[in-house]
Each structure stands twice: as structure tokens, then as C-alpha cells.
Amino acid sequence: MALSLNSRMQAAELSGIRKISNLLDHYPNAxxxxxxxxxxxxxxxxxxxxxxxxxxxxxSYTTNAGLLELRQAASDxxxxxxxxxxxxxTEIIVTAGASGAxxxxxxxxxxxxxxxxIPSPIYTGYDALIKLTGATAIHLDTTKTNFIPDPQKLExxxxxxxKAVVFNNPSNPTGAVIxxxxxxxxxxxxxxxxxxxxxxxxxxxxxxxxxxxxxxxxPEIRDKLFLIHGLSKSHAMTGWRLGFLFAAEKWAKHVLKAxxxxxxxxxxxxxxxxxxxxxxxxxxxxxxxxQYIRRRNLVYHRLTEMGxxxxxxxxxxxxxxxxxxxxxxxxxxxxxxxQEADVAFVPGSAFTPLGEGYIRISxxxxxxxxxxxxxxxxKWIKNWRENExxxxxxxxxx
Numbered sequence: 001m002a003l004s005l006n007s008r009m010q011a012a013e014l015s016g017i018r019k020i021s022n023l024l025d026h027y028p029n030a031x032x033x034x035x036x037x038x039x040x041x042x043x044x045x046x047x048x049x050x051x052x053x054x055x056x057x058x059x060s061y062t063t064n065a066g067l068l069e070l071r072q073a074a075s076d077x078x079x080x081x082x083x084x085x086x087x088x089x090t091e092i093i094v095t096a097g098a099s100g101a102x103x104x105x106x107x108x109x110x111x112x113x114x115x116x117x118i119p120s121p122i123y124t125g126y127d128a129l130i131k132l133t134g135a136t137a138i139h140l141d142t143t144k145t146n147f148i149p150d151p152q153k154l155e156x157x158x159x160x161x162x163k164a165v166v167f168n169n170p171s172n173p174t175g176a177v178i179x180x181x182x183x184x185x186x187x188x189x190x191x192x193x194x195x196x197x198x199x200x201x202x203x204x205x206x207x208x209x210x211x212x213x214x215x216x217x218x219p220e221i222r223d224k225l226f227l228i229h230g231l232s233k234s235h236a237m238t239g240w241r242l243g244f245l246f247a248a249e250k251w252a253k254h255v256l257k258a259x260x261x262x263x264x265x266x267x268x269x270x271x272x273x274x275x276x277x278x279x280x281x282x283x284x285x286x287x288x289x290x291q292y293i294r295r296r297n298l299v300y301h302r303l304t305e306m307g308x309x310x311x312x313x314x315x316x317x318x319x320x321x322x323x324x325x326x327x328x329x330x331x332x333x334x335x336x337x338x339q340e341a342d343v344a345f346v347p348g349s350a351f352t353p354l355g356e357g358y359i360r361i362s363x364x365x366x367x368x369x370x371x372x373x374x375x376x377x378x379k380w381i382k383n384w385r386e387n388e389x390x391x392x393x394x395x396x397x398x
Contacts, residue, residue, distance in 0.1 A: 008132050020334055020344055030342040031373040033362045036172060036318065038236040042273075043284055046235060049276035050269040058268050064260040066094025067271045073278040074244050078229075082204075084216040086227075090249040093256055094266045094274075098202045098230040098243035103129050104258040105226045105245065109196050110135040114163035119149035121320070121348060121355035123172045123200075135163065139352055146311055147176035147320070151185035158189075164196035167215065170203040173351045173360040174320040175296075175313020180213055187218045198226045202243075203316040205234035205285035208293050212315075216246065223248050226255070233316075234285045235277045240270045292317050295363040295370055302374040303361075306381050319361040320348065326384065330356055341380040343373045 020034050053059075065071065071088035079085045086092050095101040102125070110116065112134035118126055120139040130137045138157055142149055154165065167186075170177045178186070190197055199215040216227045230243035243266075245255060277284070296313060303310045303321050310321040323333045330347035338344050348358030363370060 008134070012128050012132065019350070020338070020346055023338065024344055027338060027342060027344070030338060030344050031365070031369050031376070032344045033365060033370075033373055034344050034346050034360075036233075036316075036362050037238040037364060038233065038288060038317075039364050039366065040236040040288055042236050042240070043277075043281050045280060046237070046273045046277050050240075050273040053269040053272035058272055060268060062094075062265045062268050062271060064256055064265050065092070066266055067268070067275070070094055070271045070275050070278075073275050074229075074246075077278040077282070078214075078216075078246075082212070082214050082217055084214060084222075086216075086246045087249065091247060091252050093245040093247075093252060093259055094271060095230075095243040095245055095259055096263045096266050097232060097241040098200065098228050099125060100241070100259065100263060100266075101228045101230070101243045101245035102126065102198070102200065104255050104262065105198060105228070105247075106130060106133055106135075107258045108251070108255045109226075110163060113161065115159065115161040116163055117154065117157050117165045118352070119154075119167065120353075121147070121173055121351035121358065122166070122168055124350050124352065126166055126168075126200075127352060137352075138162075139354055141354055142174075142176075143354055147171060147174040148178055148182055149186060151182065151189050154186060155189045155192075158193055158195070162193070162195050164198055165190065166198045166200065168200045168203075169215075170207060170212075170313070170315025171318075172203065172316055173318050173346070173348070173355065173358075174311070175316045175318045176311070177207060177209075177212075177314035183213055183215070187215070187221055191220050194224075196224050196226065197221055198228065200228040202228065202230050203233050204229070206289060206292065206317060207315040208289060208296070209314055223250075226251065231274055231277050234288075235281060236284075236288070237270075237273070237277065240273060242266055242270045242274050292363070295365070295367065298367065298370055299361060299363045299374065302378065306374075306378050308381075317362060317364040319363060320355075320358050321361070322357055323348075323359055324357045330359055334359055337377065337380055341376040343376045343380075 071092040075088045106129045110133040114135040115138050117138045119142050127137050204212040227246040232238040308321040330349045334345045334347045346360040348355030
């Protein structure tokens with residue numbers, strides 16, 4: 001019998017985000033606005049907590065769910081921030097990043113033939129993980145509603161096969177924040193149907209206007225909610241791979257098995273760093289947001305001046321302008337701009353097919369870098385419009 005691989009894994013592809021960022025070695029002068037991570041260093045106090053843990057020999061396994069002290073800190077933090085409480089003993093799992101929490105949740109609840117609704121465009125990682133379970137992602141189109149999921153459109157997609165709905169709020173890649181009244185409408189729909197709700201709120205601390213509202217603040221759906229969270233974006237800790245899953249005990253105990261058999265536990269020094277982040281560095285997100293808001297306004301103003309249709313985002317650190325004018329696929333567009341203008345964006349098609357016709361711009365970069373990038377893009381667009389070009393870029397590197 002010939003050697004073979006899992007057919008689902010063979011069909012899976014690497015993230016469309018990485019397709020472009022991996023090309024940058026060939027373009028040493030390019031401004032990189034692709035990868036979604038803060039450009040700030042992890043705060044010194046958090047790093048010192050990890051160093052102290054290492055010197056204190058806190059480098060062994062922890063319990064599968066993570067250090068109880070950290071789970072208590074997470075429970076207290078979100079209770080203070082948003083007013084919802086999860087039992088640190090039985091309803092919180094510390095995972096290897098929010099992605100680890102998402103993967104363990106999907107593997108726990110999804111089976112072959114299930115359908116899961118995803119408001120799209122949305123982070124591409126969800127689609128890939130869903131396919132690996134044998135379930136099918138059903139995309140809820142948000143492109144006609146300012147990237148906000150519409151309650152009526154959601155209800156129209158629910159069928160007997162629907163097992164769950166995923167939300168990402170604030171959104172990657174659009175930066176959209178679900179308004180409170182829309183969230184109320186979504187919850188009304190969700191309470192009528194027997195399905196799970198998975199809410200990825202990793203960008204909650206990067207909400208720019210008002211206060212973030214969590215799906216966990218609705219008691220009527222709490223018993224079927226999986227809340228995904230972490231410190232990667234809020235505390236500039238992407239490489240620490242530290243996330244959280246919050247869920248009712250009856251579900252969490254099963255997700256814990258998926259997490260334990262895959263990862264065993266999150267790394268212990270990072271857990272000690274996370275305790276410090278949650279207990280002693282609560283002002284860090286606010287300080288970073290002040291800079292993100294300024295950068296958002298800078299990029300939004302420049303894109304608007306260039307005539308690129310753009311919805312001003314309310315959170316995260318992404319802009320998602322339309323590039324339909326240029327008669328190219330989004331991948332052709334970003335390759336051409338990279339090759340000719342030395343600026344790297346992510347094609348909208350990386351965020352499900354509904355992202356086609358857009359590009360994602362990460363403004364988690366310095367003001368100087370953003371100004372240079374916008375100047376280069378503006379010059380390229382002006383030249384394209386003056387010459388009415390129809391370029392087919394060299395895609396041989398992908």
C-alpha cells in the first residue's frame with residue numbers, strides 16, 4: 001500500500017497572510033504592513049516576571065488547565081473589565097495562544113457533516129480548522145452591512161445542520177466592532193436555536209470608542225458560549241503563545257481533553273508572565289490604543305484622499321479598503337504593489353472568498369513607516385490611473 005497523508009491536511013493551505021509576508025526576503029526595502037501583531041515590545045515588568053519564573057525553576061509542567069493563580073487572575077480581570085465571571089477551577093483553560101483555544105474547541109464540538117456559520121470576511125484560520133474536522137463553514141456575507149453581521153441574515157442561514165456560529169469582535173481583517181443594538185439582535189436569534197456560540201474577542205482591549213461588549217455579558221446564551229481570549233494583542237505578547245478559553249463546566253471539561261492531548265499545558269514561564277500582565281499591567285492596552293488611534297486616523301485620512309473606499313474601523317489595528325477599481329484580483333494587486341512600490345499588504349482573498357476585492361492593511365507600525373508606505377501607495381495609484389494600466393504581476397515566487 002502506497003504511503004498517503006490525511007486528505008484534509010493535504011487540501012489545507014498555509015495562511016494567505018503568510019504567503020505575502022514570506023516573500024519579503026526578496027524585497028529588503030519593502031514596508032511590511034502584513035502581519036497582525038503589535039510593534040511594541042512586551043512590557044518590561046511582564047518580561048521580568050518570566051525571567052524570575054525561569055530563575056526560580058518554574059519550568060515544569062503545570063496542570064492541564066494551567067496555573068490556578070493565572071486562571072484566577074483571568075477570572076478577576078474580565079469580571080472587573082466586563083462584569084462576567086467564570087469559575088477559575090472548572091470554567092477556564094489556559095491554552096497555547098487563542099489559536100490553541102479555537103482548535104481545541106472546534107475539535108470538541110464539530111463532527112463530519114456539521115455546518116458552522118462565520119460572518120465573513122474573517123480571519124482565515126477559522127476556515128482551515130473547521131475543514132480539518134470534516135465540518136463545513138457557511139459564510140455570512142457582511143460586505144453590504146459595513147462588515148457587521150446582520151441578525152436577519154444570520155437567522156436565514158441557520159439549518160438543522162448548523163452546529164455553531166463564530167464571531168470575531170473586533171474583527172480581523174476589517175476592524176469592525178459590532179454595535180450594542182446589533183449584538184442584542186444577534187443574541188435574540190441565538191437564543192431561539194440550539195447551537196453553540198464561539199466568540200473570539202482577542203481584540204477586545206483594542207476597542208477605540210466606548211467600551212467593548214462581550215457575548216459573555218448575556219446570561220441567556222452563557223451555557224452554550226465558548227469565549228476565546230488571550231494577551232497577544234492587548235499586551236504585545238504574540239510570541240508568548242498564551243490564550244484563554246472560557247466555557248461552562250459541562251463543555252470545558254471536554255475541551256480540556258482536546259487541549260491536554262495536543263499541548264498538555266501552556267508553557268509555565270509564559271503563564272507567570274501572564275499573571276503579571278493581568279494583575280499589574282492593566283493600563284498597557286490603553287497606552288497602546290492611544291497610538292493605534294492616531295495611526296488609524298493617519299491611514300484612514302490618506303486612503304480617503306487617494307479615493308480608496310474605506311470604512312473607518314472601530315477596533316483592532318487593521319484597515320480593509322476596496323481595490324475593485326483596479327480590475328485585478330486582490331492577490332494580483334498586492335503582488336504588483338509589492339514589486340513596483342515596495343509596500344506589502346495582505347490580499348482580501350486570504351480572509352475567505354468574500355474578502356476578494358479588498359486588501360488588509362495592518363497599521364501596527366510606526367508613524368514614519370506608515371507615512372512612507374502611504375506615500376509609495378499614493379504614487380503608485382496616481383501612476384496607474386494616469387496610464388490606465390492592466391498589469392499581470394509576476395507570481396512565480398508564490
